[in-house]
Amino acid sequence: MIIYDDGDTATRQAWTALGGAPGLTGRVGYRGAGALGAARLPVRELARATVGVCSLAAAELAAVRAGRAVADLPGLVVDEGAVSTAFTSERHLRVDGRAPVSFAPLSGFWRTADGWLRTHANYPHHRAALERALGAGAGDGTGGLTPERLRAELAGRKAVEVQEAVYAAGGLAVAVAEGFGAPQPLVEVRETGGRGRELGAGRLPASGVRVLDLTRVIAGPVATRTLGLLGADVLRIDPPGLPEADDAHADTGFGKRSARLDLADRADRETFGELLAGADVLVTGYRPGALDRYGLSAGELAARRPGLVVAQVCAWGWHGPWAGRRGFDSLVQAGYGIAAAEAGPDGAPGVLPAQALDHGTGYLLAAGVLRALAEGGGRLLRFSLAGTASWLVREVPRQPAAAGGSAGADGSAGAGAGPAAVYGREAYEPGPWLRETPSAYGTLRYAAPPLAVGPDDWSAGPSRWGTDPARWLPAHGRE
Template identity: 50%
Template structure:
C-alpha cells in the first residue's frame, strides 16, 4: 500500500498558515490530506512531504478543495522540465558546463545555463570560448574547491563548494519565519477600493481583476506568478531588454502571463506600478536597491502595494546570485542525496518549486484580504532548504516507477509551434497558453 503523507507535511502546512495570518489547519482539511497517497518524489530528504505541503498551502489559500489534489500531478508539475516538449523535442535541461566537478579536495557545483555565466566560467579557468566539459574538469581538478569557486565567482560566474549540512546554520535560519510577512502602512481609501478583487472573481478564480507585475526569472518566481495567473490575476512579466531569457525555460513557466521587455529605470515601469496590486521580485536584493526597486522603496512610492521578494540566499547576502542546484550543493542536500562520497540531487528542483508555491500562497491570502495596507513578504531558496533539512529523512530510498504523465500534461499552440508542458498542480484548473518570451507590449 502506498504510504500516506507524514505528520511532517501537516505540521509544516499548519505553520505556514499561521505565518500568513490564517487559522491553523482545520480538522476537515487535515482529514482530506490524509486521504491522499504520497507524492512520488523519492529521496532521502522529505521532498514528497514538502511538495504536498507547498501545493496544499496555495490550494487552501485559494479556497480550493485539498481532497482533490492529485499527488501524481504534483510530482509531474515539480518535474516539469522532464516533460517539456517544444515542436516535439525536449529542450536540454542542463547546459554542458552546469554540474558537479571534482576538485583537488572535494567537489564544486557550477551553473552555466545562461551564456554569460558559461563565458565567465571559462574565462575564470583560463579557457577559450570553445572549451568543453573535459577542459573544465581538468582545470577544476587542479584547484581546491575554495580556489575554484573564488576564481569563478570573481569572474562573474556561478559556482559553490559542495558542503555537508551545518545544523547550527540551519537552526539559525529556522529561527526566522519561512514566509516573513511585514505590514508597512495604510493606503488611502480610494486605493483600497480600487485594489479590491473584481466583482467577477469566483471561488475558482479568486484573484480575477487583480494586477501583478512579475520581475522574476528561472523557476521559483515564475512558478509563483504562473500560479497567480492560474487563479485569475492579470500577470505581466517584465525582463531587461539586454538580458535574453532561455525561450524554453519561459514556455515551462510562462502560462497565462503576458511577457514584455522594459528597462527597469524607465518611467513606464512606475506607471505600471501605479495601477498594480502586487509585484513579485526575483532579482538580487542589491541589484533591486540600485534600481530603486527595493521593497521598502516600492511601498513608499506606491502605497497599498503588496510586494513579494524571493532571493537565492536571503537578504543577508544581497549581492549573491544563485539557483536551486547551487543552494542544494552548499546547504548539504547534495551530499545527503549522493552516494559513495559523490554528491547527488533532489528528484526535482524542489527548492524552486516549493518556494514558488509558498510565495503564491502568501500573496493569494494577502490579495484576498486587502485592507489598504502595504505588505512585504519574503522568502529565499536557502531558507526553504533549511526547512527541508529539518524534516524527517530516510536512509533507504524506495525507487518508485516513473509516473505515467500522459494524463497530467497540457498542450498548446504558441505562435504556430506545438508545446507540451506539465498541467497545473492545483486541482480543477487549466492553464492558459504561455506567450513567446518578450512578445507583448509593456502595458496592462
C-alpha cells in the same frame, strides 16, 4: 484518499509561517501516490504541502471576495500525481515533440583537489564568466572550455578557491558543503501600511488583480504562472539585454504576458512607473539590493505605493554573507548540504529528484500573495531557496509508509542531518496530468497545474518572451 483531522504536519508548518488562521489546514487532504523519485530527504512531503497551502490560500481569497466565512471553507483534495508532474514540469515539456536540454555541458558536479564543486553555465554570460575565471575563454586561442578541460582544470584546484574566483568573474560555482547551512526562515512577513484596492467578487480567486512580474528562471515564474491561472493579469518585465531561454519560458510562461523594458532608460522607466502605479502586486526575483537603484527598495515601495503587496524571492536568504550572491536551485542544493545528504554509495554528490526548492518556493510565494490580498494588501513577503532548504532539512517530517510513503529497509522516518533511508522508489504514470496546446513556440506538451482550486488548465499557451506590449489589460480582459 488521506484526510487529516488537523492537517498534514508540513502543510500546517507552512500555513503557520504564512500567517494563516489555525485549524484551516484540516481542510486539505492528499490522495494518490505520485512519485518524484528516490530521495533521503522528505521532498515529497514538501512538494505536496506547498501545493496544499497554495490551494488553501486561493480558497481563502475566493471566500473573502465573495463575502463567505473563511471558517466554512470546503474540503480540498490535492492529487499527488499532479504535484509530482508539476514539480518536474521541465522534464515533461516537449516543444513540437522535442525534449528541452535542462543543463548545459559545463553545468554539473566536478571533483576538485579537496572535494566537489557544482557549476551552473546554462546562460551564455555565465559560461563566459566561468571561462574567464579559469583562463579558458573562447578568445584565448584554445577554442573555449570543454567538459574535459574543465574536469582537468578543477582536479588540481580547491573547491572554495574556484568558487570565489568564478563568483568574482560574474559566474556561478559553489563548493559542495558536507553539513547543512545555517537555519533560515521559511518566509519573512512585514506589514507595510495602507490597503490595496477593494477587489469585490470575482469569477476566479485572483480575478482583476494586477501582478507586475520581475522574476526569472523557475521559482518566481512558477509563482506568477499560478497567479495567472487563478485569474490575475500578470505582466512579466525583463531587461532587453538579458534574454530568457526559449525552453524555460515555454515551460513557465503560461498565465502571463511578457514585455521588455530597460529601467536604465528614462522613457522605459517612466513606462514602468505607470505600470507600478496600477499594480496590486509586485513580485521580484533578483538579488537583494539589485533593484534599489531604480527606486524599488522595500522602503521606497512602501512609501510610494501604500497597500501594494511586494513579494521577493532570492537564492541564499536575505541576511548573512551570501545574501547578495547569485544562485539557482542546483547551487543551493550543493551549498546548503543537500547534495551531500543525497550522495550515492560512491560518495559522489546527489540531487533531489526535482528542482523542489524552486518549485516549492514558487507555490509558497503564490500562497503568500493570495493571503496578503485576502487580508487587504500592504505586505512585504520575503522568500528564499535557502529558506525552503532549511525547512526541508530541519522541519518537514517524513510520513510513514502507511500514509503513502516508501520507507527504507531500516524503516526509519523523519528529516534530519544525514538520513539513511531512501524513499520514493514507487513509480507512477504522469499521463493524466499532461496537456497539449499550440503556442508561440510551437505545440507544447506540458504539466497541468496541480492546485485543488481554480481551473484545471491555463486558457492558452505562452506568448513569445518579450513580445507583448508593456501595458495592463482593460478591466474586461482580466476576468
